[in-house]
Structure formats: C-alpha cells, structure tokens
Amino acid sequence: MHEFALEMMDITKVFPGVKALDKVNFNVKKGEVHALVGENGAGKSTLMKILDGVYSSYDGEIRINGEKVLLRDTNDAKKNGISLIFQEFNLIPSLSVAENIYLGRLESNKLGVLNWKRIKESAADLFQALGFNISADAIVENLSIAEKQMVEIAKALSINARIIIMDEPTAALTQSEILKLFKIIRELKCKGVTIIYISHRLEEIFEITDTTTVLRDGQIIDTVKTCNTSKAEIIEKMVGRSIDREFPVCQKEIGETILEVKDLIRKDVLKEINFNLRAGEILGISGLVGSGRTELARTIFGADAVDSGELKIKNKVVRIYSTLQGKKNSVALVPEDRKDQGLVVNFSVLLNMTICNLKKVTFKNLILNKRKEKLVCGEYIKKLGVKTPSMQQKCINLSGGNQQKIVLAKWLFADADILILDEPTRGIDVGAKFEIYLLMHEMVKTGKSIIMISSELPEVIGMSDRILVMSEGKVKGCFEKKDINPELIMKAAIG
Amino acid sequence: MIKSENIAGSMDRFFISKIRYIFQNYAVALVLIAIVILVSLYSHSFLTIQNFDNILKQISVIGILSCGMTLVIISGGIDLSVGSIVSLAGVIVINQVNTMGVLPAIIVTLGTGALLGAISGLILAKIKGRLGEAFIITFGMMSVIASLTMIYSGGIFQQGSGTGLFGKIGLGVAPVIIFIVIIVITQFLLTNTPLGRVIYFLGGNIEATSMSGINVSFYRVMVFTLNGITAAAAAIVLTSRVGAASPAAGTGYELDAIAAVVVGGVSLSGGRGSMINTVLGVVVMGVLGNALNIMNISSYPQNIIKGIIIILAVGIDIWNKNRQWKV
Numbered sequence: 001m002h003e004f005a006l007e008m009m010d011i012t013k014v015f016p017g018v019k020a021l022d023k024v025n026f027n028v029k030k031g032e033v034h035a036l037v038g039e040n041g042a043g044k045s046t047l048m049k050i051l052d053g054v055y056s057s058y059d060g061e062i063r064i065n066g067e068k069v070l071l072r073d074t075n076d077a078k079k080n081g082i083s084l085i086f087q088e089f090n091l092i093p094s095l096s097v098a099e100n101i102y103l104g105r106l107e108s109n110k111l112g113v114l115n116w117k118r119i120k121e122s123a124a125d126l127f128q129a130l131g132f133n134i135s136a137d138a139i140v141e142n143l144s145i146a147e148k149q150m151v152e153i154a155k156a157l158s159i160n161a162r163i164i165i166m167d168e169p170t171a172a173l174t175q176s177e178i179l180k181l182f183k184i185i186r187e188l189k190c191k192g193v194t195i196i197y198i199s200h201r202l203e204e205i206f207e208i209t210d211t212t213t214v215l216r217d218g219q220i221i222d223t224v225k226t227c228n229t230s231k232a233e234i235i236e237k238m239v240g241r242s243i244d245r246e247f248p249v250c251q252k253e254i255g256e257t258i259l260e261v262k263d264l265i266r267k268d269v270l271k272e273i274n275f276n277l278r279a280g281e282i283l284g285i286s287g288l289v290g291s292g293r294t295e296l297a298r299t300i301f302g303a304d305a306v307d308s309g310e311l312k313i314k315n316k317v318v319r320i321y322s323t324l325q326g327k328k329n330s331v332a333l334v335p336e337d338r339k340d341q342g343l344v345v346n347f348s349v350l351l352n353m354t355i356c357n358l359k360k361v362t363f364k365n366l367i368l369n370k371r372k373e374k375l376v377c378g379e380y381i382k383k384l385g386v387k388t389p390s391m392q393q394k395c396i397n398l399s400g401g402n403q404q405k406i407v408l409a410k411w412l413f414a415d416a417d418i419l420i421l422d423e424p425t426r427g428i429d430v431g432a433k434f435e436i437y438l439l440m441h442e443m444v445k446t447g448k449s450i451i452m453i454s455s456e457l458p459e460v461i462g463m464s465d466r467i468l469v470m471s472e473g474k475v476k477g478c479f480e481k482k483d484i485n486p487e488l489i490m491k492a493a494i495g
Numbered sequence: 496m497i498k499s500e501n502i503a504g505s506m507d508r509f510f511i512s513k514i515r516y517i518f519q520n521y522a523v524a525l526v527l528i529a530i531v532i533l534v535s536l537y538s539h540s541f542l543t544i545q546n547f548d549n550i551l552k553q554i555s556v557i558g559i560l561s562c563g564m565t566l567v568i569i570s571g572g573i574d575l576s577v578g579s580i581v582s583l584a585g586v587i588v589i590n591q592v593n594t595m596g597v598l599p600a601i602i603v604t605l606g607t608g609a610l611l612g613a614i615s616g617l618i619l620a621k622i623k624g625r626l627g628e629a630f631i632i633t634f635g636m637m638s639v640i641a642s643l644t645m646i647y648s649g650g651i652f653q654q655g656s657g658t659g660l661f662g663k664i665g666l667g668v669a670p671v672i673i674f675i676v677i678i679v680i681t682q683f684l685l686t687n688t689p690l691g692r693v694i695y696f697l698g699g700n701i702e703a704t705s706m707s708g709i710n711v712s713f714y715r716v717m718v719f720t721l722n723g724i725t726a727a728a729a730a731i732v733l734t735s736r737v738g739a740a741s742p743a744a745g746t747g748y749e750l751d752a753i754a755a756v757v758v759g760g761v762s763l764s765g766g767r768g769s770m771i772n773t774v775l776g777v778v779v780m781g782v783l784g785n786a787l788n789i790m791n792i793s794s795y796p797q798n799i800i801k802g803i804i805i806i807l808a809v810g811i812d813i814w815n816k817n818r819q820w821k822v
C-alpha cells in the first residue's frame with residue numbers, strides 16, 4: 001500500500017499581481033491529521049482550493065494514493081474522496097440547512113420527486129451524531145456565524161470522504177463546539193480518514209495534529225512531527241522572527257464611565273442587561289455561542305431595535321435606533337460576519353476602507369477627495385500590514401485574515417470613542433494578532449474604550465481589564481482583572 | 496513534459512480570457528458598429544447627417560429617463576413607474592404652463608416627479624425590500640399613477656396654447672443638450688460624491704452598507720426621488736416637442752429605459768456600471784430602432800427583436816457574475 005494519501009508536487013499558482021504558491025511540495029500520510037499553518041496570505045487556502053478543484057489552472061501535479069489525478073472541478077474532487085470545509089462559507093443563504101447540506105445530490109425517486117422527509121431526517125441525524133444543536137429546517141441566513149460554520153462542517157462530513165480539509169473550522173466556534181469537533185476528528189482518524197487541518201490557534205495544532213507543515217509567502221518552510229516541535233519554533237518559522245509574548249503589556253489610566261447600559265431588554269434575546277464601560281477600558285465579553293453577545297453589540301450600535309432600557313453615553317441619555325445614530329454617538333461595531341456584514345466583498349479595498357467615514361475624505365462634505373482617500377487607504381494598509389497587490393484589489397480576492405484586517409481598518413478610520421469588536425481576531429495570524437492588540441492599546445491610551453467579544457478565552461483574559469460573562473441573554477458575572485481565571489469564566493458561561 | 500503542456504494550456508487560457516474581456520466590456524459597442532455597417536449597406540439614407548440628427552432627437556427622451564434609471568439599478572433596485580410618471584407629468588406641465596406660466600409649471604412638474612419617486616422609495620425602504628419587491632411595488636405605483644393621470648386629464652388629449660417659451664425646450668438641439676447636461680451631472684454624482692458612493696454600496700451589499708453606519712433608507716428614498724425628477728424632466732422635453740400631452744404618452748417607456756441601461760452593461764443585480772454604459776445602451780437601442788424603421792420593419796417584429804436583445808443582455812450579465820466565482 002502507498003504511504004501517502006496525498007502528494008502535491010511543484011504546485012505553482014499565480015493570480016494577477018500575486019504568486020500565491022511557488023513550487024509547493026506537500027505530502028500527507030494516510031490516516032494522519034496534518035496541520036497546515038502560516039501567516040495570513042501565505043497560500044494555505046489557495047493550496048487547499050486547488051485540491052478541491054476550485055482553481056483549475058495551476059502548474060504541478062497531484063497524486064492521490066500514488067496515482068496521478070486531474071482535479072478540474074469540485075465534482076472531480078468529490079469523486080476522488082476529497083471534501084473541503086471552506087474558510088469563507090459557501091452556503092446559499094436563502095435555503096434551509098438540510099437543502100444546503102444535500103445540495104447537488106438531492107435524492108429523488110423515479111418520478112423525480114424529492115423525498116423531503118428523508119433529506120430532513122438524514123440532516124437531523126447528521127447533527128445528532130455530531131452533537132451540534134441546529135435545526136435542519138432553519139434558513140441559513142438566520143444563523144449565526146458559528147452555526148453557519150457547523151453547517152459547513154456537517155456538509156463536508158456528509159460526503160463519505162477519504163481526505164477532509166478543514167480550513168479554519170474553529171475560527172468562529174467556542175470551546176464546547178471545538179471539543180465536539182475534536183472528538184469527531186479523532187473518530188474519523190480511527191476510521192482511517194486523512195485530515196488536513198488549518199488553524200491560527202496553535203494550541204489546537206498541538207492538541208489534535210500529528211504532523212505540521214509551515215507555509216510562508218507561498219513556499220513550504222518545513223514539515224515536522226508535531227510532537228517534536230514547540231509553539232515558539234512554529235511561530236518563528238511562520239513569521240520569520242520570534243515572538244516572546246502573546247499579549248503586550250499596557251500602561252494606561254482608566255477614567256470616568258463613558259457608557260452605561262441599564263435594564264436593556266430585547267424580546268427573547270436580551271434580558272435586563274446592566275453594565276458600564278469606562279474611558280480607557282477594555283471590557284471583554286465571554287460566553288457560549290448563542291449567549292446573546294452579538295445581539296448585545298448590535299443593539300448598542302443600533303443595528304437592532306431595543307424593546308426597553310436605557311443607554312447613557314458620556315452621562316447623557318441617548319436613543320440609538322439606527323446604525324447612523326450609533327455612529328453619531330461615537331459607537332462603532334466591527335461585526336463578526338465579515339463576508340455578509342463587514343465588507344462589500346466585490347468592491348475594492350479602497351472603496352471599503354473609507355465607507356464608514358466618507359465625510360472625512362470630502363471637500364466640504366459634498367465632493368469626494370479621491371487623493372485623500374488613497375492616502376488614508378495606504379496609511380491603514382500599512383498600519384495593519386494588509387497583504388494586497390494594490391488598493392484596487394477586490395476584497396474577495398484577499399485571504400481571509402487580510403479581509404478581517406480591512407473590516408477592522410474601516411472602523412478604526414471612523415475614529416469612534418466606543419469601539420465594539422465582535423471576534424476581532426477571527427482568522428488572523430499570531431504576528432498580526434499582536435499588532436492588533438497593540439493597536440487596541442494605542443486606542444485606549446488616548447481615552448477611548450473597547451468592548452471585545454471573543455470566543456478565545458486566552459485572548460479575553462489576556463486583553464481585558466474586566467470581563468463580562470453572558471449566558472442565555474443575561475449577564476452571569478463580571479470579573480475584575482485581578483479575579484479572572486478560566487475556570488470561573490467557564491462556570492459562569494455554562495450558567 | 497507536463498510543465499510545457501501546462502504552460503501551453505495557460506497561454507490558451509490567457510488569450511481566451513483576453514477575448515472574453517473585450518467581449519464583455521465592448522460587446523455593445525461591437526453590436527453598434529455591426530448594425531451601422533449592415534444598415535448603411537442596405538440603405539443610403541441611413542448614414543446621413545440628417546438621420547443622425549434625427550436619431551439624437553429620438554433618443555433624448557428615453558436617454559434622460561435612463562439617467563435616473565441607472566442610479567436606481569446600480570443601487571440594486573428597479574422602477575417600473577417611470578413611464579406613467581412621464582404621462583402624468585406631461586399632462587400636468589401642459590396644463591400648468593397654460594395657467595401659471597413656464598417656470599412655475601416646470602418646478603411643479605419636477606416636484607410631482609420627485610414626490611412620486613419618493614413614495615416608491617419610501618415604501619421600499621420601509622419594508623426593507625430587495626429587487627423583487629421593487630418590481631412589485633413600482634408596478635403597483637405604475638397602475639396608481641396611470642389612473643391618476645386619467646382622472647386628472649379626464650382621459651383626453653391635452654392641447655397646449657401655441658408655441659411660446661415652453662415650445663423652445665423641445666426644439667432643435669435643446670433636448671440633446673438637456674440630455675448631455677443630465678448625463679454629466681449623473682456621472683459626476685456617481686463617481687465624485689458621497690451620495691454616488693453610497694448608491695454603489697447599496698447595490699453591492701445593503702446589509703454591509705447598513706452595518707457601516709449608513710442610513711440606507713434615506714439613500715434609497717433619495718435614489719428614487721432623483722429618478723422621479725428625471726422622469727418628469729423627460730416628460731417636459733417630450734411634451735414641449737409634441738406641443739401637447741396624451742394621458743398615455745409614456746406607456747412602455749419604462750421598458751425602453753430599463754432595456755437601454757441593461758443592454759449598456761449596467762448590472763441588474765446592482766453595484767456595477769456607470770453612465771458610459773447607459774449612454775452606449777441608449778445609443779445602441781436608438782440606432783437599432785431607427786435602422787429597423789428605415790428597413791421598413793413594422794413595430795411587432797421590432798419589438799420581438801428588442802425583446803430578444805434585452806434577454807440576451809441580462810443573460811450575459813448573469814453569465815459574467817457566475818464566472819467571477821471561477822478563476
């Protein structure tokens with residue numbers, strides 16, 4: 001029997017203005033969990049999309065079980081037993097969960113009539129087996145980003161694939177779902193399925209993978225046994241330098257209360273929320289998927305209407321009933337769903353960058369100052385280290401992490417006093433994460449405040465001055481920096 | 496071996512993609528050239544200055560209408576009510592010119608157009624409707640406005656009182672100049688103002704636009720208001736040229752305008768296109784209509800040909816969009 005399930009030889013892929021992959025040799029042994037890591041824009045997703053037949057034009061050769069294969073489209077990939085969980089979801093928003101999972105291979109009887117009952121049942125069974133709590137009837141556009149991620153996972157697993165590629169499957173998940181996913185991965189491995197696992201969370205790499213391959217600027221740097229390496233070593237290979245600390249330290253002063261939330265209620269989702277935020281503070285919000293964190297953020301920003309309750313900003317009672325009102329009251333929200341809410345992905349980096357604060361790039365609010373727009377865009381590209389061949393590049397052509405940086409940048413440019421970040425580092429590499437943490441500190445040092453929602457416990461703990469824990473639409477606890485410990489937070493989150 | 500094969504393959508693909516690019520972006524211009532060559536071989540009266548002048552005058556009214564429609568379509572909407580606005584605005588302007596004088600009449604007429612557009616926009620914004628809802632709502636508005644026109648005019652042809660100042664608007668090159676001025680204003684608005692920028696964003700992704708702290712309802716109402724104004728402007732030019740107004744004058748104009756915009760290459764799904772597309776589309780449809788007339792093709796086969804062209808244009812647009820996903 002052949003040792004390798006997959007061999008990719010001398011793969012080169014060029015996009016206009018970018019050499020995404022440069023003679024990549026990537027081999028995966030049968031039945032192993034193989035980690036693929038690298039900075040944002042290193043070429044991980046591109047390499048995997050080639051394998052899934054998304055990109056049909058490339059140079060090089062692919063072998064599966066030692067046999068040369070041609071992967072011209074997704075059907076070819078499926079026939080060869082390859083299944084990909086997309087980083088940027090590939091679901092159809094207006095269809096139900098069950099339809100999305102079985103799309104393209106809906107079973108019908110001789111008359112061509114679909115057996116909906118069967119389809120729904122098998123989707124429901126699938127979720128049951130995975131331990132995910134999602135209804136097969138739910139319409140995808142009503143799902144949260146974490147739920148969409150779970151549907152993607154279910155979809156990929158529903159094909160009995162021999163090679164499963166997971167492109168940042170955990171970026172939008174919280175701890176409990178991640179544990180479920182790991183259980184699934186271990187079961188699959190027992191059945192001899194080969195798994196390629198991409199993640200920016202290095203702890204996961206050490207927990208679940210056997211081998212690790214590091215990709216940098218489209219080239220393979222090294223492939224090692226995961227148990228023979230260390231986090232620091234991987235980071236150094238990824239970014240080309242060592243990072244000694246995960247979170248920067250920050251000397252700052254916390255001032256007066258800037259935002260007060262009193263008895264905030266939104267029917268069925270938020271139940272009497274009370275908290276305050278002080279100038280110069282980073283307030284972390286932790287909780288499980290569906291605990292109401294995102295809904296709280298949207299309500300404060302004005303994207304959703306409140307049913308009752310009071311908001312006070314700088315000691316003034318305000319009514320925020322639209323996102324424009326939110327912006328006028330100096331509240332900004334970086335949404336979790338970058339593809340549908342954060343960006344117009346078909347537009348260029350330049351256009352997306354200035355949309356939140358067009359006023360600032362006009363002559364007298366009337367006419368756009370295009371030169372200034374470009375200056376601003378260039379400045380933020382540099383500040384956040386966005387990897388793009390030009391400002392004119394459409395956002396959809398950027399790597400996931402680089403898209404996330406644009407979402408952050410556009411709201412940084414809006415220059416709000418209260419910045420709400422919903423999973424700000426989703427899909428961002430270690431090096432860039434550190435840069436974003438530094439930016440956050442820079443902001444709070446000037447007296448601005450940040451509310452940071454994050455499913456990554458170490459991040460919330462490392463960055464926050466105070467942590468609010470939410471569960472089922474209620475605030476279940478508030479911890480000062482000195483009292484924070486992971487067990488306490490987990491306990492409060494479970495309720 | 497494998498290498499060279501692949502390189503040859505990618506060269507092929509390179510040329511194919513180049514040809515596709517030309518085809519996509521200049522398809523309409525190519526069609527235009529083809530029509531001109533074919534018809535001028537057929538008829539000597541086609542390629543004459545007089546006919547050229549004729550075409551320009553014929554396209555001005557639909558052209559002005561198309562300018563506003565471009566804004567609506569780029570913002571991800573559609574407006575079927577503009578034809579009926581042309582009819583109503585026509586009877587209003589001719590009556591008001593008779594009673595209150597030229598300038599006030601024009602202002603009242605433009606105001607009426609703005610108001611009617613704003614109503615469509617407001618309903619659409621309130622129900623947070625997309626393209627499908629826009630079709631239905633403005634279809635309803637079309638019926639309401641057409642009936643209002645009948646009531647207001649008593650269903651009869653409205654005669655103007657001689658020529659006077661009002662008659663000059665539709666005379667000679669004036670309509671063409673008005674058309675060009677509106678093109679320039681619209682293009683400037685689209686590319687150089689915050690309003691124009693937001694119009695593109697509305698069509699690109701309305702949810703993301705709203706999450707950028709932008710009052711999308713306000714801008715949607717604005718777009719439809721502007722469209723109502725251009726429809727009224729088209730009515731004024733038309734009425735002045737004819738010197739009278741029929742309560743059914745604008746019937747079917749909405750389709751001509753939408754056709755011109757879409758044939759020119761403005762995407763029906765929103766977020767893409769500019770006035771250059773629209774002008775090209777207006778000229779192509781105008782030249783085509785004129786050519787068919789010169790060849791003595793009667794109006795039913797003409798409409799079949801126009802219908803096929805519109806369907807093709809939408810087909811190409813969808814094909815382009817789907818292709819984006821595949822590299």
Ligand SMILES: Nc1ncnc2c1ncn2[C@@H]1O[C@H](COP(=O)(O)OP(=O)(O)OP(=O)(O)O)[C@@H](O)[C@H]1O
Pocket residue numbers: 015016018019020038039040041042043044045046047087387388389396397398399400401402427429822
């Ligand atoms: N369709 C495309 N058109 C043009 N350039 C592209 C396209 N897809 C990817 N690229 C470029 O190729 C490079 C590699 O992108 P890729 O998505 O593979 O990165 P990645 O390693 O998955 O990064 P991330 O961790 O941010 O997801 C990037 O510079 C990106 O901008």
Ligand SMILES: [Mg+2]
Pocket residue numbers: 044045046087167399400401
């Ligand atoms: Mg990626």
